[in-house]
Amino acid sequence: MTLQSNQNIFTVSRLNSEVRLLLENEMGVVWLVGEISNFSTPVSGHWYLTLKDSRAQVKCAMFRGNNRRVTFKPQNGNQVLVRARLSLYEPRGDYQLIIESMQPEGDGLLQKQFEELKMRLAGEGLFAQANKMLLPEHPRCVGIVTSKTGAALHDILDVLKRRDPSLSVVIYPTLVQGEEAAIQIAQAIGRANSRQECDVLIVGRGGGSLEDLWCFNNEIVARTIAASQIPIVSAVGHEVDVTIADFVADVRAPTPSAAAELVSQDTSYKHQVVSANLRKLSDAMHRSLLLHKQAFLHLQHRLDKQHPSYKLQVQAQQIDELDLRLKNSMLRQLSDWKAQLQGQHYQLQLHSPSKLLGKQKAHLDSLENKLTRLTDTMLTSNRHKLAIAAEKLDTVSPLATLKRGYSITQTQDGKVVTQSSHVHPGDTIITRLEQGEIYSKVETIKAS
Structure with a gap:
């Protein structure tokens, strides 16, 4: 089964679009009383706010063309009566009200009740x-x-x-x-x-x-x-x-x-x-004009939903939101950079080259003195060990034996001759003296 073969499988964007059309077509225009909170006015001139009561809240947008007709300056905490269309902000999937008119709650609520009763009785x-x-x-x-x-x-x-x-x-x-x-x-x-x-x-x-x-x-x-x-x-x-x-x-x-x-x-x-x-x-x-006006407003509402200005309003709202997110992100980034710069400055002061050089110079001087002392100690010790070893070597050295008049007899291949059986007649033997060597040829061997 593919996406193209089953129309019941929605993409997220298609789902949000369908829900928006459903809300706008089914609910139409509603009247709502609530308290203003999170009121903001970006540079675009649009208004964004939240209407709330003790148990719930709803996000609202009032675009520049409509909010110019409001006769008072809304503030957080104001109780107001609004006439709005229920819609959905597709990029985020948030449902919201698009406010068309706004007035303070008191007379506005009575006026709303007046209009509702008037329309109902006129319909009857x-x-x-x-x-x-x-x-x-x-x-x-x-x-x-x-x-x-x-x-x-x-x-x-x-x-x-x-x-x-x-x-x-x-x-x-x-x-x-x-x-x-x-x-x-x-x-x-x-x-x-x-x-x-x-x-x-x-x-x-x-x-x-x-x-x-x-x-x-x-x-x-x-x-x-x-x-x-x-x-x-x-x-x-x-x-x-x-x-x-x-x-x-x-x-x-x-x-x-x-x-x-x-x-x-x-x-x-x-x-x-x-x-x-x-x-x-x-x-x-x-x-008659009232009835025709109502019919006209209904048709205009249907046309507005198809008009490019609606998309422009959605895009304008998205731009305002992105602008706000960008500003907040930049402020957070600047704050992070500032904190990082302060930390680096502190670390730089803590690890200042002048302080490090002073510490390292003192440490180097200490190591140099220690190395000098250790070198002198090692040289003295090694000299003493060398003298003892030389003395021991001289005691067992063949050269010392040769000095006393003795000699060493070896075969041509370097083996020391200690017994007569080690050589045979005709062999050449080498006699090593303190000074020089004597080469001899064996003629007769006499066993002891």
Whole structure:
């Protein structure tokens, strides 16, 4: 079986590529809350960080084109909300998040919840224009769901009294802020529907922060508004404030005072109708643009995965990582060289030639003196031994015997003649004296 004949055998690079595509295609865009750590900003302008909580962490990258839109400077320890794509850094096999947007956790988390609920309810059709009711042209009674002590109620009553003093008003008091507000708002709308005493309802309050208006982003309130049999005008906050209630309501008014003008008539009634229709058209266009934008972002995301810029981002991240590793390696190498140089300097000082020469000179002088003493001792001893040996040699030397008048007789082959039987008639013998030699020829042998 070969690699080419079995497609189930992966190389490491192919495996990482397949896993990256699987993560990107299946997971798509995710929202994540976490604490920033290991935040770094290389010269490339990209950001690299780790998001963690008490039990886990994940590596993240935010490329220069996206991090330019961040309105604050991230730091280690910051709690943030990010919108990111799940991906895999193929060279190392590490899974990571590619961050597209980042904001501080507080308002950012509420905004995330707002967007998620908005998308879900829009997908269920709660915002569809076909489900919205028209406001009555000649209402006889107007219901107001708001706080009985808020400024919004006084603004609505002032406008209604000025425009149509004969119009009946029923107030359904409720909390418009806090944890219990959403339940009370929903109950007030349900109470108005059960009584069937009003032709139109105004639901709202004055302006405030995102947390102050949060009860109007509650799913219970949204579904109660959608289920209402009485047309509802949403009048929450100022003109720039937008809540889920605004999308679900039959009509959205920019302010409580504007809501009162919508449900009442005067000489400018036709203009108000036109304005209301324009607002409806604007809301419809906004929703349509939102849906098209979502479709566009989906297609753009698919295109981005095939675009060369993605590979450039991966390569840029790899270059940043290699640059960091190179710097760290150089710093470690320089540190090692410095330590090695200091050690060599110490060894050089410890083994300085001047110190070694002094020690060696003293040692050489000591050896020279010792050699001189040993030489003299050896010469004296050898002279004494030589004299004794010479004396012993002289005692046993044949030359000493020859000096006393004796001689040595030898055959021609050098054997010493000690018996007459050693020679025969006709042999030549050599007699050695102290001085000179005598050659003789044997004629007669006489045995002793």
